[in-house]
Amino acid sequence: MKWKEALKSRRRLIIFGTLALCILLIAVLAPRFMPYDPVKAPLKDALQAPGGAHLCGTDTMGRDVFTRVVYGARISISNTMLLLGVVLVLGSFLGVIAGFFGGTVDTVIMRVSDIMIAFPDLILAIAIAGILGPNMINAITAIAVVSWPRYARLARSLVLKIKNRDYIYAAYITGSRNSYLLRQYFLPNILPTVIVTAATDVGTFMLSLASLSFLGFGVQPPTPEWGYMLSEGRTYMQSAPWLMIYPGIAIFIVVSVFNLFGDAVRDLFDPKADVTKNL
Amino acid sequence: MQKKKIISRLLQMLIVLLGISFMAFLLTYLAPGDPITAMYSAAGVTPKPEQLEAARKAMGLDKPFIVQYGTWLINCLHGDFGTSFSNKQNVLSLLMLRFKPTVRLAFFSMLLMLAISIPLGIISAVKQYSWCDNLIRVLNFLGISMPGFWLGLLLQYIFALKLHMLPVASSTLDMKRMILPCVTLAVAMTSKYTRQVRASVLDELSMDYVIGARARGLGKWRILFAHVLPNAMLPLITLLGISFGSLLGGTAVVEMIFSYPGLGEMGVRAVRGRDYPLIQGFVLWVALIYMLINLLVDISYSLCDPRIREKR
Numbered sequence: 366m367k368w369k370e371a372l373k374s375r376r377r378l379i380i381f382g383t384l385a386l387c388i389l390l391i392a393v394l395a396p397r398f399m400p401y402d403p404v405k406a407p408l409k410d411a412l413q414a415p416g417g418a419h420l421c422g423t424d425t426m427g428r429d430v431f432t433r434v435v436y437g438a439r440i441s442i443s444n445t446m447l448l449l450g451v452v453l454v455l456g457s458f459l460g461v462i463a464g465f466f467g468g469t470v471d472t473v474i475m476r477v478s479d480i481m482i483a484f485p486d487l488i489l490a491i492a493i494a495g496i497l498g499p500n501m502i503n504a505i506t507a508i509a510v511v512s513w514p515r516y517a518r519l520a521r522s523l524v525l526k527i528k529n530r531d532y533i534y535a536a537y538i539t540g541s542r543n544s545y546l547l548r549q550y551f552l553p554n555i556l557p558t559v560i561v562t563a564a565t566d567v568g569t570f571m572l573s574l575a576s577l578s579f580l581g582f583g584v585q586p587p588t589p590e591w592g593y594m595l596s597e598g599r600t601y602m603q604s605a606p607w608l609m610i611y612p613g614i615a616i617f618i619v620v621s622v623f624n625l626f627g628d629a630v631r632d633l634f635d636p637k638a639d640v641t642k643n644l
Numbered sequence: 645m646q647k648k649k650i651i652s653r654l655l656q657m658l659i660v661l662l663g664i665s666f667m668a669f670l671l672t673y674l675a676p677g678d679p680i681t682a683m684y685s686a687a688g689v690t691p692k693p694e695q696l697e698a699a700r701k702a703m704g705l706d707k708p709f710i711v712q713y714g715t716w717l718i719n720c721l722h723g724d725f726g727t728s729f730s731n732k733q734n735v736l737s738l739l740m741l742r743f744k745p746t747v748r749l750a751f752f753s754m755l756l757m758l759a760i761s762i763p764l765g766i767i768s769a770v771k772q773y774s775w776c777d778n779l780i781r782v783l784n785f786l787g788i789s790m791p792g793f794w795l796g797l798l799l800q801y802i803f804a805l806k807l808h809m810l811p812v813a814s815s816t817l818d819m820k821r822m823i824l825p826c827v828t829l830a831v832a833m834t835s836k837y838t839r840q841v842r843a844s845v846l847d848e849l850s851m852d853y854v855i856g857a858r859a860r861g862l863g864k865w866r867i868l869f870a871h872v873l874p875n876a877m878l879p880l881i882t883l884l885g886i887s888f889g890s891l892l893g894g895t896a897v898v899e900m901i902f903s904y905p906g907l908g909e910m911g912v913r914a915v916r917g918r919d920y921p922l923i924q925g926f927v928l929w930v931a932l933i934y935m936l937i938n939l940l941v942d943i944s945y946s947l948c949d950p951r952i953r954e955k956r
Contacts, residue, residue, distance in 0.1 A: 479656075480663040483931045485890030487897070488911065492927055495915030496675045572791050576897050579793050580912055595794060599901075602801055609801070613794035621789035 378633055381626035388619055392438035401429035403436040403589045415607050422607040424597070426587075430607060433589035434615045440590045441619065444501055445571045451509045452570075453563050456516025461551060463517065464524030465543070475521075478514030487511075487576060494582040501590075504583040508573050519562060523555040561634050565627035568620040575616055591616045650943065657935050661928075665720065668927040669713050672920040680705065682918040683729040720928065726921035728914075735925035738910065746906035749899075750891035752822060753829035754884070761834045765841025770868065772846065780838065787835030796828040796901040825902045829895060833887060840883060844876040878949055885941030889934040 372379070410427035413419055421430040463474040481489070494507035527533060527550070536546055575592030577583040584590040586597075591612040598608030675682075680699050684691040691699070700706055707715075719726065725735035768780040803810045803824060810823055848854070849872060857867045896908035903909065907926065914922035 476659070476663065479660050480667060483660055483664060483935050484927075485892075485930065485934050488908075488930050489927070491896055491912060492671060492915055492923055495912075496671050496918070496923070498676055568789060575791060576793060580896060580900060581916065592793070595797065599797060602797070603805055606801055609794075609797050613791065613797065616791050616794060617789060620791070621786065624789050625785065 375629075375633065377625070378629040381622060381629050384622045385626045388438060388622060389442065391435060392442050395435050395439055399432045399435055401432040403428065403433045404587045406587070412601070412605050414605075421611045422605065424594075424605075424608055425601065428587075430611055433594060434591070434611050436589040437591045437594065437612060437615060438619060440501075440584065440588060441571055441575065441616075444505060444574055445567060448505045448508055448512075448570050448574065449563055449567065451505065452512045452516055453559060455509065456513040457520040457555065457559050459513065460517035460520025461524055461547065461555065464521035464528065465547065465551065471521075474517065478517055481511050481514045484511065487573060490573065490577065491580065491582060494577055499582045499585060501578075501584045501588075504574060504577045507577070507582075508570065512570075516559060516562070520555050520559060523558055524551055527551070527554055557634060561631050564630040565624075567627055568624035571620050571623065572616070650939075653939055653942070657939065660935065661932065664931045665717055665928060666713065668924045669716055671927075672924060673709060673712075675918070675920075682920060685918075716924075725925035725928075728922045729919045730914075730917050730922070735921050738922065739907070739925055739929050742905060742907045742910045745904065746892060746899075746908070749822060749825055749829070749895075749904065749906055750888060753826045753833070753891065754888060756826055756830040757833045757837060760830065761837035762841055764834075765838045766845055766868075766873070768838065768842040769845035769849065777842075780842075784835040784838055787831065790832070792828060792832045792895075793897045793901060795831060796824070796898055799824050799828055800901065821902075821904075825898050825904050828898050828901075829891065832898075837880070837883070840880060841876070844879050845872060848872045848876045878945075881945050881948065882941055885937050889937035892930075892933050892937065 406426035406428055408427050410419075410423050411425055413423045413427075415422040415430075419429050419431065421434065424430055424433070459474050459478075463471040489511045490504075490507040493510055494504045497503040497506065533546065533550060536550060541549070574583060575590070575595075578590050578592030579596045581593075581596065584593050586593070594612040595609050595616075598605070598610075598612065601608050680696050680703070681691075683699070684696075705712065716726075723736060725739075727733065728735055728738055764780050768777045771777050810820055854867060854872065857871055862871075892907075895906075896912050898904070899906045899909035900912055907930070910922070911926045911930075913919075914926060
């Protein structure tokens, strides 16, 4: 009955993994089952209260809020994944290079990362996104620029941990090239930890992107993005509170699910220590 | 911390600050469109081509990048961060003007957060796995996923618009106006701190000295308050420093929601209006404060923890 125990110890992973998968499916399949268009604006239906034909009401342009919230998952998830991919690749690449080659390369990369880390959370990202011009690609660039150092430091510390092991020396002496060493020994060693860290960061990145859009430095209308929808809804708080309630609920649920999923993944691989905590 | 170590930290800080100043300058250099046009459009004027050329010369924008950067940096070191494009005021005095409200907001929200999270964390640790603990942990999980801006909007909707208990935004800086931003920030931080308090109290409770104290017949509460808590609070100092530092940088989102006249709100406005001198000043200032606070935290940490003092 071994599989039963395995199943039990992975219960949280299975539950939250399934929920995350459901959210992904809803996002992917949205165009197939949503009856309204998220962008086209039938102005005569503007600002209808929730109920009847429109489950969550309509916005100032007469668009169905529920449709826009569901489509928002597509925007939010795809952008978060793009951001996560960029940060993961860029951060690990620079970190591995810094740790592997040491010397000047290491100093330069680490000093630059010191500069990025000398800023509290979103401040620098706001400045970068704002100056580059408000659109989603620039917002992703901005957050990537301020987030890679955390991954670089993690990857670097993992490289340094195994750099002086005997098997690395042995490989080196037997004539392995740098590229082979990196591919064969270093990458397999650092990837699991880095990916687990990334899994726990999905929620945070999602919130950062939504924050930038909320401030007007992310997606532009008419894209249905949750942060942007909230900032739109804010103006009509008095007359149409549903505009700011439903996108918020969506962010909250999706971020919760991804956070819980990330935690479950981390617990599975590394039940005791949170590696990133001391960085 | 030794004097030598502090000095070397300060030197490192200077190097990083130099890097930051370069980056802040580079940012506005990389921006699409040129600063002169931005300046005129921030002031709401459409300039003639001759005017543009004259202004460009007057501001030294026809010189090479390095010369421009050097001039700007020297001015900064003399305390001259330039003049804001949008309202023609001195950048440094604008920063100072906005700093005080931000300090107040940061201070009170930290106080409120500690008042909530320390007791909750202690209860959660002492009554581990009880329904109390489980409830607190579930609330923490939800709190971590709660977007700050949504919470702010909800509080504004409920307490200002529906119950009319507090102002949505007002022109004076009184306590009443600070309540909602304070609560929003505090709640956003509470989950993290409650978790931290719980974890470190649990850590301490499992130490041998607790068993020793119990064997000597000390009461449960005496052990908790006189021995466990002082030790458990130490790891909080670092975390508090980081939070305080980032709050002092101005919390753009919350300050925007409540139109609170702090640094963050000014920063967002400056970025929106492409007010380059103000953005540069803001970025430098925030980094400086954040780094100074972190240094102070490290120093105070070694003062509070004799083990670190001995170890050197």
